[in-house]
Amino acid sequence: KAGVTQTPRYLIKTRGQQVTLSCSPISGHRSVSWYQQTPGQGLQFLFEYFSETQRNKGNFPGRFSGRQFSNSRSEMNVSTLELGDSALYLCASSLTRTGGWETQYFGPGTRLLVL
Amino acid sequence: ELKVEQNPLFLSMQEGKNYTIYCNYSTTSDRLYWYRQDPGKSLESLFVLLSNGAVKQEGRLMASLDTKARLSTLHITAAVHDLSATYFCAAGGGADGLTFGKGTHLIIQP
Numbered sequence: 001k002a003g004v005t006q007t008p009r010y011l012i013k014t015r016g017q018q019v020t021l022s023c024s025p026i027s028g029h030r031s032v033s034w035y036q037q038t039p040g041q042g043l044q045f046l047f048e049y050f051s052e053t054q055r056n057k058g059n060f061p062g063r064f065s066g067r068q069f070s071n072s073r074s075e076m077n078v079s080t081l082e083l084g085d086s087a088l089y090l091c092a093s094s095l096t097r098t099g100g101w102e103t104q105y106f107g108p109g110t111r112l113l114v115l
Numbered sequence: 116e117l118k119v120e121q122n123p124l125f126l127s128m129q130e131g132k133n134y135t136i137y138c139n140y141s142t143t144s145d146r147l148y149w150y151r152q153d154p155g156k157s158l159e160s161l162f163v164l165l166s167n168g169a170v171k172q173e174g175r176l177m178a179s180l181d182t183k184a185r186l187s188t189l190h191i192t193a194a195v196h197d198l199s200a201t202y203f204c205a206a207g208g209g210a211d212g213l214t215f216g217k218g219t220h221l222i223i224q225p
Contacts, residue, residue: 033212047212103163104148106158
């Protein structure tokens with residue numbers, strides 16, 4: 001069974017640009033969550049999508065957005081990039097909603113560097 | 116707002132020794148998760164603890180949950196070098212998603 005995949009794996013952008021990251025969950029999984037990991041702030045929850053609807057959102061500005069498609073694949077978008085957006089962005093999938101009995105499976109992450 | 120605190124944040128230990136990582140959380144959470152992260156890698160799920168008194172074991176790792184004390188522990192028995200990694204606990208999962216601790220960076224030396 002294939003794991004969670006994320007593309008691209010590495011990305012370099014400049015301030016002011018926008019970026020779109022993609023996540024394909026494990027087949028059959030309907031929940032996709034996104035997290036930002038930085039050395040200073042650690043792992044922070046961005047948002048969760050379930051059945052194409054955003055269910056939860058973390059404390060991030062509106063520049064961070066996402067969506068989920070009917071096949072459960074998800075994308076997140078960051079507009080007007082800032083230096084502080086440099087981070088590892090992790091996607092996680094699970095069968096049910098986050099916080100349930102199901103394990104979340106994490107993808108390898110997309111490492112974003114903003115110059 | 117749920118806060119999750121781990122301690123210690125850094126731990127260097129010798130092979131063969133036992134040690135415990137502690138995870139405290141600030142508000143009620145019926146579930147507690149432990150993850151492992153190797154350098155440059157993603158997170159690997161270790162345990163999902165779903166109820167008060169839950170105890171799970173996998174190899175040299177054992178996790179437990181005390182919801183009354185809002186405390187989970189990850190106990191390492193007879194540590195081996197391969198267990199060197201960063202270990203995260205996480206709680207919540209409701210409207211605010213999972214809240215992670217800052218992680219415990221574990222180095223196991225021969």
